[in-house]
Amino acid sequence: MNGEARQVLIRPLIDENPITLQILGVCSALAVTATLLPSLLMCLALTAVLAGSMVAISLIRRHLPSSVRIIVQMTIIASLVIVADQLLRTYAHETSRKLSVFVGLIITNCIVLGRAESFASKHGPGLAFLDAVGNALGYSLVLVTIASVRELVGSGTLLGLPVLHGTAEGGWYPPNGFMRQPPSAFFLIGLLVWGVRAWRPRQAEQPERRIPEIAPEGARS
Secondary structure: OOHHHHHHHHHHOOOOOOOOOOOOHHHHHHHHHOOOHHHHHHHHHHHHHHHHHHHHHHHHHHHOOOOOOHHHHHHHHHHHHHHHHHHHHHHOHHHHHHOOOOOHHHHOOOOHHHHHHHHHHHOHHHHHHHHHHHHHHHHHHHHHHHHHHHHHHHOEEOOOOOOOOOOOHOOOOOOOOOHHHHHHHHHHHHHHHHHHHHHHHHHHHOOOOOOOOOOHHHHOO
């Protein structure tokens, strides 16, 4: 793997993470991270859709008139989303019910649409695939982190298996009910974004403009 391909794959993990840097895909990160298993399936679905659609769009990029480019991209993405949703309904029905409409809403996920337009439509299928995998891994890294914290602190379990024995079962750990509520994901994502940008200060937004200083009245000529 050459240097460019390696950077395309690695950059989205931290330096250009779609959630912590670009603040994309936050809706699903807030909605499906109450427990770890639905988050893993959501990550798997998004990875499959992103990789498949980016390769397909890259392969036909030279044959798409600009007037229908976005429509064709959305059609490809929507078709793969339908396939992923039906597979989850067939082989993981109960977890699919917990995911509710969010698998279907992958088509509106800004990560998928953004990478299709900004990268896959301008690069070959090999780089498009690596970019898709990198962005999917960056997205998955955040979702798995948030879901693990919420399930562990909120229920004392991981993947439904007891890790911290709760007081209801005669253990020592009192589960934190707030972590089972959707607002907890909002706070955790905010803390994660703050932590990453404190670690990597160059990711922090720069002021758009500097307010000019007004000289004191007596200093004016």
